[in-house]
Amino acid sequence: MANKNKSVISVLFNDDDVMLKSIKPIREKGYNIREAYTPFPVHGLDHELGLARTRMAITAFIYGAIGLSVAIALTYYTMIVDWPQNIGGKPSFTWGENMPAFVPILFEMTVFFAAHLMVWTYFVRNGMYPGRKAMNPDPRTTDDMFMLEIEFDGGEDELRQLLKDHGAVEINLVEKADEEAPELEEAHA
Template sequence: MEASKVIHAIYNDDDILMSAVKRVKAERYHIEEIYTPFPVHGLDRAMGLAPTRIAITAFIYGLIGLTVATVMMNFIMIEDWPQNIGGKPSFSYLENMPAFVPIMFELTVFFSAHLMVITFYLRSRMWPFKSAENPDPRTTDDHFLMEIAVNGNEEALSSMLKDTGAVEINLVDKAH
């Protein structure tokens, strides 16, 4: 296992963290990760993260749900077991489609929602029974932690982080 050094800069206010992130990025340091107790609006943009493509996957999952609903209802209600329910003949799928719209909507939402949750967990690498990777338990309560890679510039980086308002700065060996 190769170990590398990182600096953990701890902040106690989200506004101070945002200005610190902007300064760190302006100084061309690489921020490995930021741990926050709640979502901070604009943090992803300030870190320079690419926009998420999760909406595209939601649309694709919805289309899969719509397809499953259409194929399922056509097979069940038209081909396999046609029934005359309430005087509505089941000669073709298109004749009965208005009655099927609620089922189509519900399965579209069902597939989109459930597959999005599974995608989120897989993309975030949050497997069942996986231990937490949080480097400091205070980040679940009221502190913010910025993790920055150190490449022989520890003194300059620590000094700059102190100027940004960090309440605590720690040098840590991080295993890959």
């Protein structure tokens, strides 16, 4: 377990716009927002938090290209190399001449690979799997509450006042820095 150098405060808002507006002043004061939990995708939140763009779409493109290659290899091997047939007076001599008949297969397999592998990537990157323990610390954040986890270094009262001024409805200290309370750290974690 990593050493905790900073304390963490969790703050709840009951409105998405109020939460969104509070992020800028919090970050300007030099606090690091570790995580945000919201019940629905709040537009502009990733931008306010300074998150990098997601690369999910790029992975889908790569997977689609793989799917297309697999489909080309499959049709080429089965129809041209392994067992060429003369169907309706139209013999399968080359893949190129037969390609128009393979378009539906090429398309379907491109989509199949792109969609399924992207969703697998999405699950892996998010660390999601059936039965995983809920990642949100407060169950109200899937209903109508919006939570920010803010790291700070001393000066708790100052931070609490800042959050209150920006419309926080509930503020809790969730983690204390090591030097203040080393016993919080579990010995055999």
